Amino acid sequence: MIQSYGWSDALRHDFAPFAARDLVPGRITVQQRGHYGLVTDLGELTGQISGRLAHEAESGGYPAVGDWVAVAARPAEHAATIHAVLPRRTAFVRRAADTIASEQVVAANVDVALLVASMNADLNQRRLERYLATAWQSGAKPVVVLTKADLAAHPEAEVAEAESVAFGSPVLAVSAVTGAGMDALAAYLKPAETAVLVGSSGVGKSSLVNALAGEMLMDTGAIREADDHGRHTTTHRELIRLPSGALILDTPGMRELGLLDADDGLSVTFEDVEAIAESCRFSDCHHGNEPGCAVRAALESGELDPGRWKSFNKLQRELAFQARKEDPRLREAHNRHWVAIAKASRAGKKIRGKT
Ligand SMILES: Nc1nc2c(ncn2[C@@H]2O[C@H](COP(=O)(O)OP(=O)(O)OP(=O)(O)O)[C@@H](O)[C@H]2O)c(=O)[nH]1
Ligand SMILES: [Mg+2]
Numbered sequence: 001m002i003q004s005y006g007w008s009d010a011l012r013h014d015f016a017p018f019a020a021r022d023l024v025p026g027r028i029t030v031q032q033r034g035h036y037g038l039v040t041d042l043g044e045l046t047g048q049i050s051g052r053l054a055h056e057a058e059s060g061g062y063p064a065v066g067d068w069v070a071v072a073a074r075p076a077e078h079a080a081t082i083h084a085v086l087p088r089r090t091a092f093v094r095r096a097a098d099t100i101a102s103e104q105v106v107a108a109n110v111d112v113a114l115l116v117a118s119m120n121a122d123l124n125q126r127r128l129e130r131y132l133a134t135a136w137q138s139g140a141k142p143v144v145v146l147t148k149a150d151l152a153a154h155p156e157a158e159v160a161e162a163e164s165v166a167f168g169s170p171v172l173a174v175s176a177v178t179g180a181g182m183d184a185l186a187a188y189l190k191p192a193e194t195a196v197l198v199g200s201s202g203v204g205k206s207s208l209v210n211a212l213a214g215e216m217l218m219d220t221g222a223i224r225e226a227d228d229h230g231r232h233t234t235t236h237r238e239l240i241r242l243p244s245g246a247l248i249l250d251t252p253g254m255r256e257l258g259l260l261d262a263d264d265g266l267s268v269t270f271e272d273v274e275a276i277a278e279s280c281r282f283s284d285c286h287h288g289n290e291p292g293c294a295v296r297a298a299l300e301s302g303e304l305d306p307g308r309w310k311s312f313n314k315l316q317r318e319l320a321f322q323a324r325k326e327d328p329r330l331r332e333a334h335n336r337h338w339v340a341i342a343k344a345s346r347a348g349k350k351i352r353g354k355t
């Protein structure tokens with residue numbers, strides 16, 4: 001049973017200390033208000049986390065859908081107590097844009113991140129960039145999926161638009177209604193591998209699951225006619241095993257993803273911007289009034305799109321914020337800087353410098 005959910009020799013190795021405690025391995029398939037759905041070799045069980053794990057989770061976070069866990073099973077009751085979470089291979093993480101503490105693992109141990117956008121609305125390249133950066137940082141391979149190709153007058157144009165920010169990640173045009181492009185999508189979903197669907201509400205994530213499964217496993221909901229927004233039909237995350245043997249995780253629609261130390265993800269998605277910045281005359285160029293600034297030149301010549309430059313900066317500010325959060329010394333330096341600015345402004349002076 002767990003074999004078909006991706007159980008491997010590497011996991012068996014990680015699990016050894018728990019096997020010695022008479023615990024059994026399971027994978028979380030559903031998460032709903034404190035209850036977890038699990039697959040184990042003893043069948044499907046409903047899990048709750050142990051008191052000790054709940055205590056640890058307050059700082060380290062709760063188990064997420066896709067996690068492999070060690071459980072004490074009570075198969076007669078179809079129940080289990082979750083005692084530990086095995087190390088994650090990959091984690092697709094979301095951070096609320098304006099809060100400090102809340103980091104949420106959307107999906108654990110995913111191989112492929114399907115970044116879903118709909119062709120019935122204008123493609124938001126900035127949002128796609130953010131999704132791509134988050135996907136690169138998660139360790140999963142991103143695939144951009146443009147849905148509702150049946151509604152687009154020029155699907156090729158939309159694919160080209162997405163490709164221009166996707167940096168070599170595949171971009172697929174699909175329709176759950178006509179079936180167009182569904183074979184190409186299915187080719188990215190391998191048996192015992194896990195894919196996660198992420199994207200705004202109403203873009204057709206659950207419809208893709210149903211089309212791939214060949215049956216109505218997930219509820220789908222009509223979008224609002226007034227503004228094309230979805231109605232948040234899917235309300236929980238669920239890992240589903242497709243007839244092909246591939247695993248796919250459906251999620252509720254979300255507007256934005258935050259970033260978590262995405263340095264790696266960032267440079268992959270913004271290779272072109274970084275390449276331009278590297279050719280500035282001064283290596284510590286702030287791209288302001290410095291002579292020989294390649295960024296300013298590229299913006300003036302149109303080589304660099306101003307929107308793209310803006311979102312690069314926004315991401316960098318978020319990363320700096322994250323870094324300060326994690327490194328007390330950086331945080332102190334930052335605070336000292338602001339204290340100095342506050343003092344200087346009270347004294348009617350100006351102070352130069354960057355945080
Ligand atoms: N024309 C067309 N409509 C589609 C297609 N895929 C989905 N839809 C419609 O789009 C609407 C939203 O689809 P869902 O699958 O519920 O969207 P979702 O992304 O799961 O939305 P949330 O669960 O709210 O996050 C439904 O009315 C679907 O019938 C498609 O390929 N073509
Ligand atoms: Mg849905």
Ligand SMILES: [Zn+2]
Binds near residue numbers: 277280285286290296
């Ligand atoms: Zn510069």
